[in-house]
Amino acid sequence: NKAILLANRPVGKPAESDFKFEDIDMPEAKDGEVLLKTTYVSVDPYLRGRMSDAKSYVPPFELNEPMSSAIIAEVTASNNQDFKAGDYVTAGLAWKLYQTSNGQGLTKVDPSVGLSAYLGVLGMTGLTALMGLQEIGKPKTGETLVVSGAAGAVGSIVGQIGKILGCKVIGIAGSDEKTALLKSKFGFDEAINYKTTKNMQEAIAAAAPDGVDIYFDNVGGDISDAVIFNMNKWGRIAICGTISSYNDTEASQGPRLQPYILKNSMLMQGFIVSNYAEKFPEGVKQLSDWLKAGKLQHAETIVDGFEQIPQAFMDLFEGKNEGKMVVKI
Numbered sequence: 573n574k575a576i577l578l579a580n581r582p583v584g585k586p587a588e589s590d591f592k593f594e595d596i597d598m599p600e601a602k603d604g605e606v607l608l609k610t611t612y613v614s615v616d617p618y619l620r621g622r623m624s625d626a627k628s629y630v631p632p633f634e635l636n637e638p639m640s641s642a643i644i645a646e647v648t649a650s651n652n653q654d655f656k657a658g659d660y661v662t663a664g665l666a667w668k669l670y671q672t673s674n675g676q677g678l679t680k681v682d683p684s685v686g687l688s689a690y691l692g693v694l695g696m697t698g699l700t701a702l703m704g705l706q707e708i709g710k711p712k713t714g715e716t717l718v719v720s721g722a723a724g725a726v727g728s729i730v731g732q733i734g735k736i737l738g739c740k741v742i743g744i745a746g747s748d749e750k751t752a753l754l755k756s757k758f759g760f761d762e763a764i765n766y767k768t769t770k771n772m773q774e775a776i777a778a779a780a781p782d783g784v785d786i787y788f789d790n791v792g793g794d795i796s797d798a799v800i801f802n803m804n805k806w807g808r809i810a811i812c813g814t815i816s817s818y819n820d821t822e823a824s825q826g827p828r829l830q831p832y833i834l835k836n837s838m839l840m841q842g843f844i845v846s847n848y849a850e851k852f853p854e855g856v857k858q859l860s861d862w863l864k865a866g867k868l869q870h871a872e873t874i875v876d877g878f879e880q881i882p883q884a885f886m887d888l889f890e891g892k893n894e895g896k897m898v899v900k901i
């Protein structure tokens with residue numbers, strides 16, 4: 573059996589040396605417990621925050637203890653009446669090949685849908701897209717929606733929901749392959765490569781001749797400033813993530829947005845998906861209905877092997893993923 577521990581708290585970009593692989597004992601399921609074999613591991617940008625000890629909405633990982641994230645696992649032995657061998661479950665679990673659980677917090681998943689979907693479109697990132705857009709963006713037919721981090725797990729779903737709800741959708745992403753994918757696979761109306769565009773504010777103005785009504789922000793920083801200065805009266809900004817700053821060692825500087833927000837009666841609100849936990853069951857139902865009806869496409873970047881978990885996580889900051897980054901064990 574093996575585990576991946578947090579070896580160091582990263583300064584700036586996380587590095588291979590911040591993780592430690594350890595051989596650990598094979599556990600046995602005691603009375604009331606199940607033995608779980610990890611099959612898919614979700615790697616997510618928010619884990620960067622948990623690697624540092626700054627106060628946040630989730631507690632930091634402990635040094636020299638296993639890291640954890642959303643995982644899909646197979647029940648390989650069960651002494652718990654609620655589960656049987658062969659069941660698949662999802663939960664926040666440790667980065668271990670095998671572990672036991674008393675069953676608390678485990679949710680059974682239906683393998684026929686595709687197990688990894690429960691880490692993406694039918695899991696935390698799909699719900700983040702739906703909740704942030706619905707509860708803060710409040711899209712209306714005919715409005716213009718801009719999404720940053722658009723080719724990622726959250727962004728690709730936000731843009732498609734925007735289309736379903738009748739918006740014009742503009743995506744911002746970091747490569748020509750991604751901007752092509754936004755239009756061909758996900759049905760975005762316009763897509764901008766922020767790495768090759770010299771003047772983002774002008775590019776957004778050109779893509780959104782009627783101005784921007786809703787901004788779903790996954791990245792923060794200069795990209796967001798450029799979007800916000802294109803927003804209309806009554807514009808809504810849902811701050812979902814600020815990945816451009818997660819590895820910063822100093823706070824970045826930018827223009828003062830307040831006068832613009834004031835003049836345009838805009839609303840800017842941050843959110844954590846768990847704020848909407850009571851809406852998750854209906855949210856998952858809505859996402860799976862759209863998925864089954866072929867209205868939602870979902871992309872995954874699946875990396876093979878337990879040893880690849882740290883690298884797959886670090887690759888999120890290099891934009892190596894299209895859609896949800898998942899490690900298959």
Ligand code: NDP
Nearest residue numbers: 617724725726745746790812813814815816843844845891
């Ligand atoms: P993604 O699948 O979007 O992966 C991260 C992507 O971010 C990369 O593919 C890359 O795409 C982009 N990126 C990396 N560095 C930068 C940078 N410096 N500037 C701009 N873009 C960058 O991850 P998720 O969909 O899981 O998460 C997206 C955002 O949503 C994150 O900020 C995350 O923290 C946040 N989040 C918030 C939640 C909440 O409850 N509020 C819940 C889940 C996620 P590219 O090639 O385009 O640069």
